[in-house]
Amino acid sequence: MLEWKRWKLCVAVLMSLSLVVVGCDDDDDDDLPPDVGTADVVEDVVEDVAEDAPADAAEDVAEDAAEDVAEDVEEDVAEDVEEDVAEDVGDDADATVSAVVEVDCATVQADQVVSMVNIAYDPATFTIAAGDVVRWDNDETSAIPHTVTSGRSGDADAGDLFDSGNIAQGESYCLQFNQAGTFNYYCTIHPTQMNDGVATVQ
Numbered sequence: 001m002l003e004w005k006r007w008k009l010c011v012a013v014l015m016s017l018s019l020v021v022v023g024c025d026d027d028d029d030d031d032l033p034p035d036v037g038t039a040d041v042v043e044d045v046v047e048d049v050a051e052d053a054p055a056d057a058a059e060d061v062a063e064d065a066a067e068d069v070a071e072d073v074e075e076d077v078a079e080d081v082e083e084d085v086a087e088d089v090g091d092d093a094d095a096t097v098s099a100v101v102e103v104d105c106a107t108v109q110a111d112q113v114v115s116m117v118n119i120a121y122d123p124a125t126f127t128i129a130a131g132d133v134v135r136w137d138n139d140e141t142s143a144i145p146h147t148v149t150s151g152r153s154g155d156a157d158a159g160d161l162f163d164s165g166n167i168a169q170g171e172s173y174c175l176q177f178n179q180a181g182t183f184n185y186y187c188t189i190h191p192t193q194m195n196d197g198v199a200t201v202q
C-alpha cells in the first residue's frame with residue numbers, strides 16, 4: 001500500500017507540474033503578438049508600399065517632365081535669341097545696303113528730276129528728303145550717253161554705292177535715297193565736264 005500511495009503522490013506532483021507548465025505556456029502565448037495582428041501589420045506595410053509606389057512614380061514623372069520642360073524652354077529661348085540676333089544683324093546689313101537703291105522709273109513717282117543735257121547735270125546739286133526718288137533723264141539732242149556714278153572721278157571707291165552704267169539718249173535712271181547724308185555723283189564718260197553732282201539728303 002505504501003508503494004501505491006507514493007505512486008499516486010508522484011502522479012499528483014507531475015500533474016500539478018504539468019499544469020504549471022501549461023499555465024506558463026498560456027502566459028507566454030498571451031505575451032506574444034497574436035498571429036492575426038502580425039498578418040495585419042504585414043498587410044498594412046504592403047498597402048503602404050503599394051500606395052507610396054504610384055505616388056513616388058508620379059512624383060518622379062512630374063520631376064522628369066519639369067526638368068525636360070525647363071531644358072526645352074532654355075534651348076528654345078537660346079535658339080530664339082540666336083535667330084533674333086541673326087535677323088537684327090541681317091536687317092542692319094540690309095539697311096546699310098539700302099541707303100541708296102535703284103528703283104524702276106516706270107513704277108515710281110520722282111521727287112526730283114535732273115536733266116542731262118549739253119554734257120551737264122541740270123540741276124547738278126539738289127536737296128531732298130530721306131526716302132525721295134531722283135530721276136535722271138538723258139535729254140541730249142544727239143546720241144550722247146551719260147552715267148550717274150557715286151563719288152568723284154578718280155575716287156578709289158567711285159561707283160561702289162551706285163552706278164547706272166550708260167544711260168542712252170531718251171532713257172532715264174532712278175535712285176531712292178533712304179538715309180540722310182551727302183552723296184556725290186559724276187559721269188564716267190565725261191569725268192571733266194560732269195564731275196559736280198551732289199545729292200543732299202536731309
Ligand SMILES: [Cu+2]
Pocket residue numbers: 119145146147187188189190194
Ligand atoms: Cu556724261
